[in-house]
Amino acid sequence: MKRVRAEVLSTRKLGAYHQLTVVAPEVAEKARPGQFVAVQMPEGREFLLRRHLAIHDASRRGGWAGTLEFVIDPAGPGTSWLASTRAHSFLDLIGPLGKGFSHPRRLSNCLLVAERHGAATLYFLAQELVAAGKRVDMVVGAETLERVLKPIDAKRLSQTVAIVTADGTLGDRGGVMDVLAEAAERSKAQVVYAAGPARTLERIAAFCKERGLPAQMALEERMGCGYGLCQTCVVPVARKDGSGYDNLRTCMDGPVFNPARVLWDRWLGERPTMLPTPPEGLPVVRAWPG
């Protein structure tokens, strides 16, 4: 992990997203698929916390050596600011952070399932898997055409691709779960990698469990620092010895986890509401300050 002042090489619009390319040789050299960086926000604004971006690509050789690419969904003030950065400005960047995906040693058929910009991290992984001689197939889903990240890259990187959009503007109408079983059979999947919204990952995890498919998933939980200090980005993960669970930091212990050990119900289960009368069965959470 290094803290660097990275020059912005370019930003360009990619449908609903923006692609950001920066020069950061020390980070690019070490970056693995699944890892991320923490980018500092400008001074004098009311938003403070670093923004955490999954690494979409890292060039280590050739003309673009030492560059890193990210895909930004400009949904809030920080990501919008990042999307508006100009070439030759500088970003304070810490990375690469977190534990990335690991390659299967013996298994060779890899099914990659991405929803929305979760595809950013999986295309990086696909490149490495292909280079390692693995078979890669993909399922890519989003609400609409503009939110399907680089469909041509998906085709270039994999044997077969199933693209689905909720409104049917690209590929089949539907969600990734509608085509997952078929894609798994067609590709004779032996291992599943997934990234995207947590609710989708939960369903993919259940699918993998049912079929006995090993899987790895990049999880997202709200982060404070990104480098292990604040203990806010935790997800509940079962211990290997079966003696219970621990709240593990997605920034240091993840973001890639084995979904079979993630306690999805505990993580995403009914969250408290602000309704005057909470619906029956909602857990009463007694906050312990700290």
Added chain:
Amino acid sequence: MSPAKRTLAVDLGAGLVLPTPVMVASGCAGTGRELSGLVDLRKVGGLVTRSITLEARKGSPPPRIAETPSGTVWTTGLQNPGIHVFLDAELPRLARGGAPVIVSIAGGSLEEYVRLIGALQTRPEVVAIELHLSGPDEELRRDVLGAHVDRTGEIVGAVARMSLVPVFAKLPMSASDLPELAQAAVRAGAHGLTIGGPPPALGVRSATLRPALGAVTGWMSGPALKPLTLRAVFEVARAVPEAPIIAVGGVRSAEDAVEMLLAGASAVQMGTAVLVDPASPVDVARGIAGYLKAKGLESPRDLRARLRVPAGFGTADEP
């Protein structure tokens, strides 16, 4: 003053000398390894550990943090491995970093605090103890253990008698009469006070009708707190002028730190700022040195409580 005599070191009394007046606040110092690659810890005034309890705590459900204007609302529910794992695994690593280590302890009962200090008292790596007193009182069934003069005095007294190092009571920001609490803590044996820290807070997501945090309520931190901390430090410093005060809440620049010292603090802690810029405690200390030089002063001590207030301020004549 000759530059040779100028120093950033602060002597907080009772043998406690910190290399700079800028520490990392509790909950933002990691577990020993995280910060070492990002900042030169030998140039950090001190690390306050996350608050340690007797038994391990898993902490509150996520999400645990949300951004607010110039701040954050957060809670961890005091996630920590318990005192014994902490002493075996974390404390030696934290101490090896090179910054003085102040251990924060938290409990829900007098017995818990006594057992914590009993386990800690022989450890040479610890330069001071900070008492987290903002949790619920499990014995007296009160919401905030340290918000009451009787209880603060009792717990501070017990810990201070057993501790071989100086004890700083971190008084809850939600307490109605901080100066009175501060006097009670010092009378009971607190060497100093940590003043400021996060006030209780709530974040709401209107789109989903849900609270921003899994634990519903949490705490607020960040630069938005600075005026709250300044006022609290100022009032406590007037109530207990002899006790060293560590200011926490809203410090992110050298100017902020200088303001805290002028209001009456002897040192400051940085929290949210470290989550954004891990080297900020060193940069702020350097900035304080620059301020001292510009003003021809010798040490951060020369700034303490030097805020010039009108004669007669705080007397009975005040409107």
